[in-house]
Amino acid sequence: MFGAAIVDPVLWAVHQSMMSFQPTMTSFQPTMTSFQPTMTSLQPSTLALQIPPTSAIAAETVALLREVIPRLTRITVFIALGVFVANLVVSFGLIQYIAGVAGYLTRPANLPDEVGTAILTTAASTTAGYATLAEYRESGLLDDRATIVAVMINTFFGFVQHVFTYYVPVLIPILGFHTGVLYVSIRAGISLAITIAGVAIGGLVLSSRNVDRSALADLETGHGDGETGDASESGAPPTDDDSPDSPRDRAREAARKTAGTLRRIVPRLAVVYTLVIALITHVDVAALTGVAEPLTAAIGLPGASVAIVAVYSLDTTAGAVAIAPLIGEPFTPRTAVITMLLGGIVSFAVSTFKRSIPFQFGIWGPEFGLKVIAVNTAMKLVFITVAIAGLLLAP
Structure with missing residues (x-):
C-alpha cells in the first residue's frame, strides 16, 4: 500500500477520498430508512380520523333515534288529539259561541251590529269573515275608514280560531306547557290590544257619515231571495233538519282533516327535530x-x-x-x-x-x-x- 502511494501519489489521494466518502453515504441511508416508517405510521392514523368506524356511526345513530323518537311520538299524539278536538269544535259550530261578545265591541266603535256577524264568522273561518266585511264595503254599508276599523276589531277573533287549530294542539306541546302558555298568552294579548285599539279608534273617528244603513235593505233583499235558503244567513240557529251531516259524519270529517294535518306537519317535524338534536349533540x-x-x-x-x-x-x-x-x-x-x-x-x-x-x-x-x-x-x-x-x- 505504501509502495503504491510512493509510486503514484495521485491514485493514493483518490483512494483516501473514496474511503472517507463511503461512511458518509452509509450514515445517510439509515436516516432515510428511519424516515420511511414514520410516514407509514402516520397514514393509518390520518385515515382513522377521516373515516369513523362503522360501529361508531351506528352507535351515534341509535343514540340519536332514542332521543328523537320518544319526543316526536309524544308531540304527534298531542297534535293528533288536539287537532281532532279542534276540528270537532269547528265542525259542530261551537266555536261561534266564543265570539258572541263581538256585538258589544262594534257598538262603541260606531259600527252597525251587522258587522258583529262578520267578526263572529271570523272566529270560525277567517276567509268567510273577511269576505263578509268585503261584501259590506262593496254594498256601501261601510266606507274604507269604517272597514279598516272593522278589520282591526277582527284581529282577536281571527286569533281565537288559531288558538284551537294551531297554538294549543301544535305549538304548546312542542314548546312545553310553561313556555307555550306564556307565548300563546302574549300573542293573545297582542291580538286583543289591536282589537281594543280598533274599538277606541272607531269611537273617535267614525260617525254616521262612514256607515250607510240604507245599504242594509239591499243586503237583506239579497239574502232573502231564496237562492240559498241557508239558516246561517237568516240568523236562525241551525237545526238537525238544516244540516245533512249526522254527528258521525262530522266526526269522520274531523278525523279526515286531522289525518291531513298530521301528514303535513309530522314529517317536517321529524326532519327538523332530528337535525336540531344532531346539531346540538355535535x-x-x-x-x-x-x-x-x-x-x-x-x-x-x-x-x-x-x-x-x-x-x-x-x-x-x-x-x-x-x-x-x-x-x-x-x-x-x-x-x-x-x-x-x-x-x-x-x-x-x-x-x-x-x-x-x-x-x-x-x-x-x-x-x-x-x-x-x-x-x-x-x-x-x-x-x-x-x-x-x-x-x-x-x-
Missing part, C-alpha cells in the same frame, strides 16, 4: 353563533337566538322545534318567547309575500288590500314591540 351552538353575541346581549338574549330567529322567520313550527331543546339552557322561557316574537317580526316580510298579498288582494283587490296589509303589519309591529319591551323590563 356542534357547540353557543360558539357557532358567538359572533352575534354583542348584538343579542344588548337585550339579554343568547347568541343562539340569531339562528332561531332565522329559522322562525321562515317557518313558525320549525322555529319552535329548533328552540324547544334549548329552553332551560341557554334560553329561559322569557328569552325564548322574546326570541320567537322577534322571529315573528322578521317573518312579516316572508309571510306578506307568501300569504297576505294573495289573500288580501283576492278579498279586497290590490288597492284596498294593500291598505289592509299596511294597517295589519303596522299594528302588529307596534304591539309586538311593546310586548318585547314589557318582557325585557319585567322583573
Whole structure:
C-alpha cells in the first residue's frame, strides 16, 4: 500500500477520498430508512380520523333515534288529539259561541251590529269573515275608514280560531306547557290590544257619515231571495233538519282533516327535530353563533337566538322545534318567547309575500288590500314591540 502511494501519489489521494466518502453515504441511508416508517405510521392514523368506524356511526345513530323518537311520538299524539278536538269544535259550530261578545265591541266603535256577524264568522273561518266585511264595503254599508276599523276589531277573533287549530294542539306541546302558555298568552294579548285599539279608534273617528244603513235593505233583499235558503244567513240557529251531516259524519270529517294535518306537519317535524338534536349533540351552538353575541346581549338574549330567529322567520313550527331543546339552557322561557316574537317580526316580510298579498288582494283587490296589509303589519309591529319591551323590563 505504501509502495503504491510512493509510486503514484495521485491514485493514493483518490483512494483516501473514496474511503472517507463511503461512511458518509452509509450514515445517510439509515436516516432515510428511519424516515420511511414514520410516514407509514402516520397514514393509518390520518385515515382513522377521516373515516369513523362503522360501529361508531351506528352507535351515534341509535343514540340519536332514542332521543328523537320518544319526543316526536309524544308531540304527534298531542297534535293528533288536539287537532281532532279542534276540528270537532269547528265542525259542530261551537266555536261561534266564543265570539258572541263581538256585538258589544262594534257598538262603541260606531259600527252597525251587522258587522258583529262578520267578526263572529271570523272566529270560525277567517276567509268567510273577511269576505263578509268585503261584501259590506262593496254594498256601501261601510266606507274604507269604517272597514279598516272593522278589520282591526277582527284581529282577536281571527286569533281565537288559531288558538284551537294551531297554538294549543301544535305549538304548546312542542314548546312545553310553561313556555307555550306564556307565548300563546302574549300573542293573545297582542291580538286583543289591536282589537281594543280598533274599538277606541272607531269611537273617535267614525260617525254616521262612514256607515250607510240604507245599504242594509239591499243586503237583506239579497239574502232573502231564496237562492240559498241557508239558516246561517237568516240568523236562525241551525237545526238537525238544516244540516245533512249526522254527528258521525262530522266526526269522520274531523278525523279526515286531522289525518291531513298530521301528514303535513309530522314529517317536517321529524326532519327538523332530528337535525336540531344532531346539531346540538355535535356542534357547540353557543360558539357557532358567538359572533352575534354583542348584538343579542344588548337585550339579554343568547347568541343562539340569531339562528332561531332565522329559522322562525321562515317557518313558525320549525322555529319552535329548533328552540324547544334549548329552553332551560341557554334560553329561559322569557328569552325564548322574546326570541320567537322577534322571529315573528322578521317573518312579516316572508309571510306578506307568501300569504297576505294573495289573500288580501283576492278579498279586497290590490288597492284596498294593500291598505289592509299596511294597517295589519303596522299594528302588529307596534304591539309586538311593546310586548318585547314589557318582557325585557319585567322583573
